[in-house]
């Protein structure tokens with residue numbers, strides 16, 4: 001991704017320098033009722049996973065086969081959809097998507113779901129993740145005459161599914177055949193004229209689960225979206241599994257699941273930061289993981305202080321955990337302006353105001369004269385963290401001790417997260433003291449690497465951005481954000 005200085009600065013948001021990747025939500029009402037408005041509420045619950053663009057595609061399983069309607073655009077769910085355009089989306093099977101671009105630029109063409117009209121019919125596809133072999137697959141298709149309309153790797157997946165569908169007996173077999181060629185992170189929802197198909201890569205980088213409400217079935221990135229639409233959680237889609245929802249029930253194919261589940265590699269950062277705290281991923285509650293991270297920080301890196309505070313919102317549960325374990329009172333130091341939207345004009349670096357100050361303010365009375373333990377989920381470039389430490393000190397805090405509920409970021413991510421290259425990471429090539437000095441804190445400690453395994457109750461996980469141990473060989477060419 002190309003960064004200029006101003007953009008580099010403004011890209012650091014208050015919660016973290018990291019952006020979420022994407023969220024997917026699909027629904028199939030077997031009674032034939034229109035479903036788009038339910039998908040709209042589902043996407044609302046997944047808005048934290050992507051704020052650049054969103055879309056919904058619907059079809060009527062009792063209508064003509066080549067009739068998928070789609071509405072998508074740039075912006076938040078409530079900016080792109082209104083009662084008028086939702087009303088026009090008629091059909092009982094649907095797939096929706098919220099996007100933050102980790103591959104491909106931020107344009108309307110790249111918004112999802114993608115709808116493909118091809119020889120055998122139509123399909124709509126929503127994807128969360130990043131492929132590491134997207135470039136090879138794309139070139140392979142281009143050599144056979146394929147013309148791409150977008151710059152996203154999701155279109156490569158859609159093309160492969162469509163291509164495989166020509167020879168496959170069913171849509172789910174085509175998805176499975178396409179998956180054999182894909183390398184990388186993907187949680188997919190594919191809508192064919194009569195079926196809703198969910199698939200998760202064998203490593204299980206990104207979450208995907210199934211829900212049910214009366215005679216309607218759902219597929220979604222996070223369980224919190226099921227709660228929002230009043231659906232019950234049925235189960236997670238297993239890493240490598242393909243599930244097919246039809247009125248006959250849920251069919252499952254586990255041919256691509258690893259025989260040895262220890263090869264699975266769930267993104268540990270979903271638990272630390274991405275997912276909403278009320279989500280449960282593969283049986284592990286995200287909120288409980290974050291509380292645990294805070295407790296471990298208190299055990300491993302104690303400090304004498306008067307108050308523990310979290311950097312909103314994602315630092316709060318870990319701060320509560322730290323307070324519980326240490327006995328230091330938990331308090332509120334920051335008031336966040338929740339109304340700063342996507343269209344917020346970010347101040348230039350030369351201006352006195354910073355993005356951080358516009359989004360966060362310090363409660364001076366709460367911090368004045370106190371020794372503060374400040375908990376955040378991560379430090380990326382260090383700019384935001386330094387500004388927040390300064391804000392606390394300017395407000396009269398006597399000491400600021402920073403505790404981070406993840407290990408230091410030392411390597412980029414190729415699996416759907418925009419963790420940048422080493423030269424942009426504050427921790428890369430620096431000692432702990434040097435990082436501490438650069439963020440102007442009194443002391444600094446990170447979560448220890450060996451604590452990660454305790455955050456998701458022993459499920460196999462990916463920690464490549466901290467350790468450099470990539471579960472899949474990274475691409476030789478860094479295609480993140482540059483495809484096409």
Ligand code: SF4
Pocket residue numbers: 205266267268269270412413414415416417419462463464465466
């Ligand atoms: S490299 Fe980091 S952010 Fe990327 S999938 Fe692995 S744990 Fe998640």
